[in-house]
Amino acid sequence: NRMWRNIELDQVPQEFNWDGVTWGWNTVDQLEQPVGIKYSAMTFSKVPGEHRLYFAASDYANATASPKIYRLDNANSTPVPNAVDISISDITGFAWIHDIAVNPNNSDELIVVATNYNIIGLYHSTDAGATWTAIEGNLADGPTLGDGKGPSLRSAVILPVGNTTRYLVGTSAGLYSTLYLNGSSTVWNQEAADVVGNVVVESMTSRTADNYVAIGTHGRGVFVGTAKAVVGVKQIDGLPTDYTLSQNYPNPFNPSTKIRYSVPLASNVSLKIYNSNGEEVAEVLNKYLPAGTFEADWNGTNQSGIKVASGVYFYTLRAGDFVQTKKMVMLK
Template identity: 25%
Template sequence: MKSRPALLITLSFCFIISIAAHGQSIQWMPLPGVFGGGVFDFAESPDGNLYAATSRGIFLSANGGESWTTVNPDLILSYSEIEVNPNGDLFTSSFVLLRSTDGGLSWQELNNGIPANRYTIRINGSRIFAFGGIDYLYRSTDNGDSWTQLTTGLTVPSFEDMAFNSNGDIFLGGVRGTIFKSIDNGDTWTTVYADTNLSNTVMTLTIDENDRLFAGTWRDGLLRSTDNGATWHYVNNGLTAAGINALTHLSNGALLVSCRFDGGGVFYSDNQGDNWQPWTSGLADSVVFNLKTISGNTVLAGCADGGVFRLQMGQNAWQPGNDGLAATFISKLIHQPDGKLFAIGADGIFSSSDFGETWHQHLDGLTERDIQALAFTPSGQIFAGSDGAIFVSPDSGRTWQNATGNFPDHDVNAQDLAVTSNGQIFVATDEYGVARSTDGGQSWQMRNNGIQDSDVDLLAVNGNDMLFASDGFNVYRSADFGENWTIVNNGLTDTDAEVFGIAADNTLYAGSYSDGLFRSANNGDLWELVLDRDISFLAPGAGPELYAASYSQGVFYSADNGLTWVGANDGLPGLQMEALALDNQQHLFTITRSGALYRADLATGIEPGEGEDLFLSRTFQLRQNYPNPFNPETLIEFHLPTASHVRLTVFNTLGQVVKVLVDQTRQAGPHQVRWNATDQNDRSVASGPYFYRLESSGKAISKSMLLLR
């Protein structure tokens, strides 16, 4: 799927979608979810509650990290920091600095004297420090209401961590392997360490109860100072991995460090860092972003993909603590013929054998975690495609081996996979087009005769071993196992297909972002539009049933091969979907924008329905823009109950008008507008939060959105 030019388009839906006389009423039920994901930071409040900053928002634990709940389901951005002040107020950052005084239920942007940026936050009593990008070090003495920039004595442009000793001295680590010290609350700074390796960075700082300082570096291991920063020495004996991510110390003086490179993992020292030994038993994810000691001798590890693990001193192994932590990014749900359900995405591979009730993460052997495709061979192997490699599993996904074979530099962006009935494996890549393997992934041969672009992002195979591919400009068909490809665009008004779906009778479907869902009953010779909605996910049934989902318009169901449609969103919290799958037991699964997993039991969900105009809105509505955050453009949808004059305006955080998107009379029903992040003079606007407001017939609705360039 090629990137689309930034443009402003107003769309009115031209299709009337009606429910058949006997429709299907689908009721969605929430499931516990696919738990885990990226956990970047922890904080403990005065009342003992724990907070975790994750790749999908802020989570709360009231039982020491054993289980979690989201503090605000609308807070779904990636947050790298979470800090708590002595009053229990929360501070976090995701390109803007935020504060919550009610346990995370609501958040206020802090911008008085401090620009928008992703900040690291450290708190010492009534003083709050925020630092991050170029020349950014700020201090607040009024709980974040106002900020002062601190620069005196600082000789490097970027900082990573800060620590405070018992005397009130402050230590600040940054790029070029530099550590600074301040004895006046940050007003002035002196350099106490400067690494000879200018490419090094001090990533983390901690100070134990005896004021021993430890500094973890990006390249060279761990530094220690026992004289308040006057002298420093490396203490790496036993550390077999580099790239220190995090440090924490226990009440008995022991230390734990986590490493990024050379296998990563966690190491333990009981002699102030003189010697180290691995402490990884039970730790499923070797990349640990953060370590946090709670209750003296319990340590939490926040992992890159595996979520949270807990270790109590006296125990020999880490235990997962992911119950309720739905911080994973799932891009696809895929049903295996034997009944197992797989979920793949940026956090690896997960599987469920009980219809989505519980999940197991499979990372063993995956050197690349961003999984984009999964395919099953007749012999029982599973192939996985990632942004960097192809993997094969001989044991239902429990372990994985590299199957990139003879691709140049053993590197390939495997965007999609398909397997024929005789076990030939096809991969769609962004650089080499389509490649085929006939020996189980040991070697690959390019098969691009007739394909016009080397960036192929979709593959599918039907029951007759006919292959279909898309490069964003054309849809192709091959009837000879990829030897030759023919363009089959006749009837397609949008050839940039987002998804293929193949029904049991080999009817072919192609979903597009702009023009809707197309159907072909003759292997692509001729296409017809069957649903005028942006369709990104398809799940064909065993008969004429077809399920479709959209990033912004919910789930749809057709009982007659796409002739008529019904919305299928009862029980869902919104209309923004991120995955869809149907298993062979008549369970339909979807994942919402917030990462929540839902299941519908289709075996008991069929009821008679009355014919009606499905999308005629009877209320004045403004929906959340999608995508959000966005770059370079976003879609805004609104509904009008009657024909009326409507005004849709974008504002900045100062309340100034940025652009008027609509100012005219519109008919009743749904409407869509795209904003390409430009102002009224078509000049690009800066990254940051914006607001959009819909006004009509004396009513007004406002929502917020975030532009990230």
């Protein structure tokens, strides 16, 4: 129930000491919690110069007390400023705040992961915790949202990749991700099901330099991978009523072209490029997407990132029972 701070880490002596080092560590008295309340999660902004800290605490002595979430701005200041209470009012009764994830490029965006039975356990904020939106979506996995029949939620990561943002959630039944947050209608897709499987994903970390992701599991060790950008895919406002695949533009093209398509229902969607021999050249997209209109860029490269030869190519959209193919021409 006590928080410690060190703003002199660059001055800590480098010699080895079995007893550890106490240099520079001081308690932050105004953040000390009453007996029975324990800190459960903590994270900080990686945006240079912000010094923003998010943390959470739960009351183990009171089964009806809701968890508390705080934001501490200018956490490097002396004296330490007061923390702002940004608790989620929709979480009533005891819950364990298992993780807090912050966008490394935007400290106003964060995800909170809460764990307990019969609660909605996943919330998103884009205004530093002033307001919250439930984003558990299909992870609730029951006839009604939050009925407790879905997997328990353990960890989260917000990872900017290219011109998109990938949201990852570790659960008691594997790793899930999405590119589009849509409140209670958010669609989460299982990642690496053939490698990670349905194992408990207890913790996660990532880095933006190379989109590297590492997950810590219960009983199966650590898995690592690289998050790939969905090349130039963006969602267009408005909900369509029909499946459509538009002609690419420009056409002919060099070096890249845009392909717009619409799906009126959430479904598995694939967009693939083929050469004139019917051989698959590139897979632009293969994901479960929410209903919407999307636009994808193809940069004229194959799966290995090598520029393809000039000529005639075909692109095929598959979504549900809908299949359509159109022709395009690449010039050199």
